[in-house]
Amino acid sequence: MEPPAETVQIRRMTAADVTQVMEIAACLPEAPQWPEAAYLTALNPQSTPHRITLVASGPRPESVQGFTMASLLPPQAELESIAVAAGSQRLGLGRMLFDALVNDLQAAGFLEIALEVRASNRPALAFYRSAGFRQTGLRRAYYADPIEDAVLMRLHFT
Numbered sequence: 439m440e441p442p443a444e445t446v447q448i449r450r451m452t453a454a455d456v457t458q459v460m461e462i463a464a465c466l467p468e469a470p471q472w473p474e475a476a477y478l479t480a481l482n483p484q485s486t487p488h489r490i491t492l493v494a495s496g497p498r499p500e501s502v503q504g505f506t507m508a509s510l511l512p513p514q515a516e517l518e519s520i521a522v523a524a525g526s527q528r529l530g531l532g533r534m535l536f537d538a539l540v541n542d543l544q545a546a547g548f549l550e551i552a553l554e555v556r557a558s559n560r561p562a563l564a565f566y567r568s569a570g571f572r573q574t575g576l577r578r579a580y581y582a583d584p585i586e587d588a589v590l591m592r593l594h595f596t
């Protein structure tokens with residue numbers, strides 16, 4: 439059984455988390471599917487762009503339930519991925535991950551974060567709007583398989 443949200447901690451992703459992160463993403467068609475090498479590169483502090491990579495994890499290290507990744511291209515931060523395991527959604531974990539990400543971004547001097555999301559991804563759009571994002575544009579036929587518009591969104595930190 440999944441631990442309740444109050445026992446979940448947000449912490450930095452490590453290489454030991456990558457298998458679980460990939461398993462979560464593989465079960466969520468809306469999540470970006472990165473190969474293992476891309477995650478390991480993202481975790482390498484020497485690689486560019488620099489990234490913030492976080493997981494939501496229960497008390498046991500092997501109990502990762504969600505993750506988020508943002509690339510840092512000053513002055514711009516871009517949300518590349520946020521995903522919560524299907525059985526743990528709507529418990530506040532996505533918001534916990536995103537709030538921790540914003541805290542880290544603000545500590546690093548960033549003033550805003552941008553993202554793009556498939557126009558059909560209603561849960562993600564609702565999640566982003568609830569977090570304060572506003573739509574800033576639409577990129578026609580940006581995604582492939584299936585071809586679809588990208589909604590561009592931005593959140594300025596207050």
Ligand SMILES: CC(C)(COP(=O)(O)OP(=O)(O)OC[C@H]1O[C@@H](n2cnc3c(N)ncnc32)[C@H](O)[C@@H]1OP(=O)(O)O)[C@@H](O)C(=O)NCCC(=O)NCCS
Pocket residue numbers: 466468469470518519520521522523526527528529530531532533534555559560561562564565566568
């Ligand atoms: C988007 C996602 C990360 C949200 O994670 P989550 O842990 O379920 O979100 P939270 O429980 O923190 O929700 C916070 C708020 O967002 C909104 N929200 C989240 N999921 C929603 C949904 N399916 N429908 C409507 N609103 C939703 C609600 O306002 C919610 O607050 P509430 O539960 O009090 O009503 C999750 O749906 C997910 O992993 N989706 C698949 C991957 C994906 O599409 N990622 C985005 C592209 S990378």
